[in-house]
Amino acid sequence: MIIRSLTQVLSPAGDGGKLSILIFHRVHSHPDPLFPDEPDIRRFDAVIGWLSRWFNVLPLDVAVMHLRSATLPARAAAISFDDGYADNVDNALPVLLRHHVPATFFVATSFLDGGRMWNDSVIEALRYTEQRLFDGRAWGLGVLPLETLEHRRCAVQSLLACSKYLEPAQRQAMVDQVQDWAGVALPNDLMMRSEQLLDLRNAHMQIGAHTVSHPILERATDAQARWEILSSKDDLQARLDQPVTLFAYPNGKPDTDYSARHVAMVREAGFVAAVSTATGVSAIGSDPHQLPRFTPWDRGRARFGARLLINLRHTACDVTQR
């Protein structure tokens, strides 16, 4: 009750309204030993239960409309998922429906129906390989042991960190090498199938664009970036037979992963709002095409709530028009 009362004070209705947007990626069937901080169904169920008691969870487009007209309800929040993982439909959707909570799913279209994101290729290769050492000297990582789960977790983190900002072709070459070295078949059912996209639409969830191939826009040419933004919108609209008006920047850090010219491209493409991964909350004056998002990682209810309250102290007016 105290968290709800404090949220009411920090996130009032109307002029002083604040919009907290939460971001999720995967919701596993069971805890993932490689990523113990990622939620599984049980933990996600608890989190959505807390959120639905503390906040007025709105569809993101409705929340943005209220933000623009200074008519947000008290304790306004929206929930979002990035990338288009199949477990969002298999595991998260039933929980959301049970709690009557809406959400927006940002989908990178080229991975639908059997695709795999580059980071998942690295993760799954290191998870399943029978190799006991990874020679990462070519990437300045030294020789990494893979005997224990902790070793594998560290190796995944090191490889992802050193390759995230490589040029796309160079990064793909690295992923291909890791995949060949691992010598195991990698899963091709991590991402949504076309019909699951329709399941989300039919369940009255929102679907937003997240580019075609999830490039870091700042690393793409302007022509590529514009094509990625527009094509993902067109593809989703054709599949869903409805307008797609929301966008999420891949990776999403302002000035690192995207910049002002990409914000202009997104606005010109006709998106009514876009979300970043800057922390904080939106208020009147926040740029609707750079709304911040945040998710507490804490397991316990009190700490999870406390971190949401702290996040409410940081409004996004400082990124306005960036």
Ligand SMILES: [Zn+2]
């Ligand atoms: Zn993403």
